[in-house]
Amino acid sequence: MINTTIKVLLIEDNPADIRLFQEMASEIKERKIISTNAKSLSEGQQYLKNGTFDLILLDLGLPDSQGLDTFKKIYTLSPKQPIIVLTGLYDERVGRKAVSDGAQDFLIKGEMSSPLLSHAISYAIERFKITAELEIRVAERTKELREAQEQLIRKEKLATVGKLASSIGHELRNPLGVINNSIYYLKMKLKDADEKILKYLSVIENEVQKSNKIITDLLDFSRIKPLSLKESDINSIIKDSLNNIIVPESISVQLDFDSQIPKTFVDPIQIQQILDNIILNAIQAMPEGGALFIKTAIEDNWIKIVVKDTGSGIPKENFEKIFEPLFTTKARGIGLGLPIVKDIVEKHKGRIELESILNNGTTFIINLPISK
Numbered sequence: 001m002i003n004t005t006i007k008v009l010l011i012e013d014n015p016a017d018i019r020l021f022q023e024m025a026s027e028i029k030e031r032k033i034i035s036t037n038a039k040s041l042s043e044g045q046q047y048l049k050n051g052t053f054d055l056i057l058l059d060l061g062l063p064d065s066q067g068l069d070t071f072k073k074i075y076t077l078s079p080k081q082p083i084i085v086l087t088g089l090y091d092e093r094v095g096r097k098a099v100s101d102g103a104q105d106f107l108i109k110g111e112m113s114s115p116l117l118s119h120a121i122s123y124a125i126e127r128f129k130i131t132a133e134l135e136i137r138v139a140e141r142t143k144e145l146r147e148a149q150e151q152l153i154r155k156e157k158l159a160t161v162g163k164l165a166s167s168i169g170h171e172l173r174n175p176l177g178v179i180n181n182s183i184y185y186l187k188m189k190l191k192d193a194d195e196k197i198l199k200y201l202s203v204i205e206n207e208v209q210k211s212n213k214i215i216t217d218l219l220d221f222s223r224i225k226p227l228s229l230k231e232s233d234i235n236s237i238i239k240d241s242l243n244n245i246i247v248p249e250s251i252s253v254q255l256d257f258d259s260q261i262p263k264t265f266v267d268p269i270q271i272q273q274i275l276d277n278i279i280l281n282a283i284q285a286m287p288e289g290g291a292l293f294i295k296t297a298i299e300d301n302w303i304k305i306v307v308k309d310t311g312s313g314i315p316k317e318n319f320e321k322i323f324e325p326l327f328t329t330k331a332r333g334i335g336l337g338l339p340i341v342k343d344i345v346e347k348h349k350g351r352i353e354l355e356s357i358l359n360n361g362t363t364f365i366i367n368l369p370i371s372k
Helices: 015-027 041-050 068-077 092-100 114-189 195-222 234-244 268-284 337-347
Strands: 005-011 032-038 055-059 083-087 105-108 230-232 251-256 264-266 290-299 302-309 351-356 362-369
Touching: 005 015, 005 041, 005 114, 015 032, 015 114, 032 041, 041 055, 041 068, 055 068, 055 114, 068 083, 068 092, 083 092, 083 114, 092 105, 105 114, 114 195, 230 234, 230 268, 234 264, 234 268, 234 290, 234 302, 264 268, 264 362, 268 290, 268 302, 268 337, 268 362, 337 351
Parallel strands: 005 032, 005 055, 055 083, 083 105, 251 290
Antiparallel strands: 230 264, 290 302, 302 362, 351 362
């Protein structure tokens, strides 16, 4: 049995058909039918807005609506409830069309009986339940396939960028080396030169260093680095990362480490690399100062690292793009930092989450499995 009590909304204006339904419903022994009657479409819509029902029995010929429009209006208002449409003797085609449009079943008024009504109610509720479960499964599977496809596209994009980075990185480094040597030579020869000339030589030298840094990042990105797993203390890795970074005095750092976190097998160099990247991003997001919060905790079999800033935040439309290669919101930068972070986390069989409110800060949550 589906249920011992079934709440039915009967939308029907014909008194004889209402009485017939009530008599047949009372003869159904395997369940109790509690019916509410609406004599027009507008009255039925009002009942649906104010209450919930297990089933709707809907006459397609009402004083204020006729035919399939009646079904469509009710279905639009109540798509999460099973509907059985009631048709006249010569309207079977309309009933079938309603079923194809979303109704669970149809009954012809002149052919109704208690057993037929009981069967139709059971069938409609069970069919609706199965359909709803299938829709959930299809939605879940579609989401999984979309995520797998996005991950595949991302990996292909990373590989393409890596090949490009490797080929152009070496080509650019040679002329930059020549420029750098030339600057060194000119500084040697022009020790007593005008202050303005020396200033511009320093500008060129600084820009060459920045360019070299970009090339180094590109080449690092293009190299496939296998994990070198070692039993490591996550809290210690975070402390090492903070020791390597100059935090401005205008930014306060607040640490909340769980001392009970066990040692786990990770690549400490690569984990420090992702922490360096996220912490530097947080600092750059707070040019006027703010607070940096770093917390560690254990959840089930996961080590959770939370890095939170009070900076400018990230717009929601950029959430999906932020881990894409070459996407950046910075005036300077090539958009490889966070893609590398995501890649390293996933190589550790972990996951990274992003929470952000515009002008109110960003939180990165790194989840790493505890491995023994």
